[in-house]
Amino acid sequence: MIFEETYRPLLAQLRAEGLYRRNFGCVEVELAAVASRTGVRGEKLRETHGDRLGSFLNCSGDSSIERLVTEPLDLVCVATPDDRHFAAARRALQAGKHVLIEKPSVLRLQELDELQSLARQRGVLAKVVYHKLADPDHKKLRTHVVDGTLRHINNGYCSLLEPKQISGQQFAEWIDGRNPGTYVAVHYIKLIDFTFGSSLPGGARLARIGATGQRGLVGPAEGSTWDSVQLQLIYRYSDGREAAFDIHTSWVTPDNFPGYVEQEVQFRFDNGVWSAHQRKRGVEVTVEERTPISMKYTPNHHYNAAFVEPWNERSQRGYGLEVIRRFFEEVAFVEFGGPADERTHRLREMSDLAYNDLSADRPTVAAVQALEAILQRHAAGQPGCMVSVNDSLGGLVLRAPGAVEPAILYPNPV
Numbered sequence: 001m002i003f004e005e006t007y008r009p010l011l012a013q014l015r016a017e018g019l020y021r022r023n024f025g026c027v028e029v030e031l032a033a034v035a036s037r038t039g040v041r042g043e044k045l046r047e048t049h050g051d052r053l054g055s056f057l058n059c060s061g062d063s064s065i066e067r068l069v070t071e072p073l074d075l076v077c078v079a080t081p082d083d084r085h086f087a088a089a090r091r092a093l094q095a096g097k098h099v100l101i102e103k104p105s106v107l108r109l110q111e112l113d114e115l116q117s118l119a120r121q122r123g124v125l126a127k128v129v130y131h132k133l134a135d136p137d138h139k140k141l142r143t144h145v146v147d148g149t150l151r152h153i154n155n156g157y158c159s160l161l162e163p164k165q166i167s168g169q170q171f172a173e174w175i176d177g178r179n180p181g182t183y184v185a186v187h188y189i190k191l192i193d194f195t196f197g198s199s200l201p202g203g204a205r206l207a208r209i210g211a212t213g214q215r216g217l218v219g220p221a222e223g224s225t226w227d228s229v230q231l232q233l234i235y236r237y238s239d240g241r242e243a244a245f246d247i248h249t250s251w252v253t254p255d256n257f258p259g260y261v262e263q264e265v266q267f268r269f270d271n272g273v274w275s276a277h278q279r280k281r282g283v284e285v286t287v288e289e290r291t292p293i294s295m296k297y298t299p300n301h302h303y304n305a306a307f308v309e310p311w312n313e314r315s316q317r318g319y320g321l322e323v324i325r326r327f328f329e330e331v332a333f334v335e336f337g338g339p340a341d342e343r344t345h346r347l348r349e350m351s352d353l354a355y356n357d358l359s360a361d362r363p364t365v366a367a368v369q370a371l372e373a374i375l376q377r378h379a380a381g382q383p384g385c386m387v388s389v390n391d392s393l394g395g396l397v398l399r400a401p402g403a404v405e406p407a408i409l410y411p412n413p414v
Contacts, residue, residue: 001170002079002102005304006131008045009316010324012052019328024337029328033057033071035064035088069095075125075331077324078102081174082182086111089126093118098125098334100327104186104368105361109395109410112365116358123347125334127327127356130190134319134326136302137276141267142195150274152237153196153204156245156267158188163260167218167227167251175218180249181211181229181371186364188247188265189233193363196243197235199354204235204243206363206414209370209387212378217252224379227252231371258284258297327356366396366414373398373409389414 014029031053034042039060046058059067065088069076076092078085078101086106092099093115105128106112119126132138144150162184167175171183197203210232219225228250235243253262263278279298291297299305304318330350337346354360370387377385377400384401387409391397396409 006320006324007077007079008049008053009304009306010321012049013316013321014325014328015052015054019325019332021329021332024329024332024335027332027336030054031056032073033059033068035059035068037061037064039064065091068092069097073097074335075100075328081171081178083107083174083178086115089115090118093122093124093126096122096124098331099127100324101126101128101358103128103130103190104182104364105358106365107182107372108369109362109365109412109414112358112361113412119351119358123344125327125331125347125350126358127330128358128361129323129327130187130194130356131303131320131323132187132191133194133355134323136319137281138191138195141274141276144274145195146200150267150269150272152241152270153235153243154268154270155243156192156265157248158185158191158245159248159262159264160184160187161249161253161257161259161262162251163253163255163257164217164251165255171251175225177224179213179226179229179372179375180251181213181226181231181247181375182368183249183251185229185231185247185249185371186368188245189231189364189367190361191265192233192235192245194355194360198363199360202238204237206233206366206389207236207242208234208389209367209374210234210385211371211374212383213375215379222379224376226375229371229375231367233367256292258292260292260296260298261300323356362414366410369409370396370398373407 011031019027019029033056036042037060039058042058042060057071069092075098078088078099080088082104085101089099089101106115115126198205211229213226213229215221215223215226217227231247233245259279265276267274278300282298282300284298285291286297287295302318304320306316309315334343334346334350351357351359366389374385374387382400385398388397390413393406394408394411395414398407398409
């Protein structure tokens, strides 16, 4: 899905137009190879879009990643299910390729440490896609915070609900033991941390994580596959004040719900309130025999859409493509943005970007690791666990009700 909606149209555009910016000139971009388990989709892609994407190597099977990285590639994009990100990204970094990973980057801080170390050793960029940071509404929210228009966040609520066809059909092959919080709550975990937290001077720092959820529709009621998840993040300011954020996610909303993907946020500040709702800012459309399946009642044209421009040229654009294109520009700047002896300086400049570099993904991965550990304990009959961040025993410390000894999920500072 994510490849079809963002990577494929962007790669077609870049092959046709090239990539240009004044500080690195004109750079040709070509899809050189794809890797998947069966190769079926790669062959279909070649048949349906080969004229726009060109000839590319289609790698498949258990060794597809190993075959892929032997090609003379500059960068590798990892768009697999979330629990398969780490192995593919590690192999690409070991081969000295720049890497872009779909959210969440990885599921454990131990994995993040290893990828960061490899990126430093090989002198390449390692980045993660959080396309909601490029949503115009979210960019404007952060602008108000940076400019001091909205002051001191107190609490927030985020909701992202997806239809049953996501869990029951689209992702059915890999959904066992998974949860919608890891899959989509990370959009808001990153938004919260980037907008109010560690990326800003004097921002709040993640302090505690709690979670619960519901089971019984996607999998057995006593199993480890979750229908919906309610996550709470507590951030603490240096003056001791705290801010609480509740993030609700689900992938069992009825397929005919008018919002399809229902998204809503509200943040309360000392001096104001910010509310945003995807359906209320957008359009509604009904077409006989097409909505809500092949067309959506409430499409998000800001994220990604195909258009006939006023000058009759067909295009596809949106912030879902924009954020990936930006990564291609960052790689081009590192490799072609000046003299070779200044590459290290350019690499450091791009690695310092807190919106997408793995080095800035630590609070998000910490929240994901805590969430998964809490849900695992819950499924095993021990609900109500909490995880503390950077306390006296370690970076991530899980405490269960009635248990004497805490569990150290991650020993080092987050």
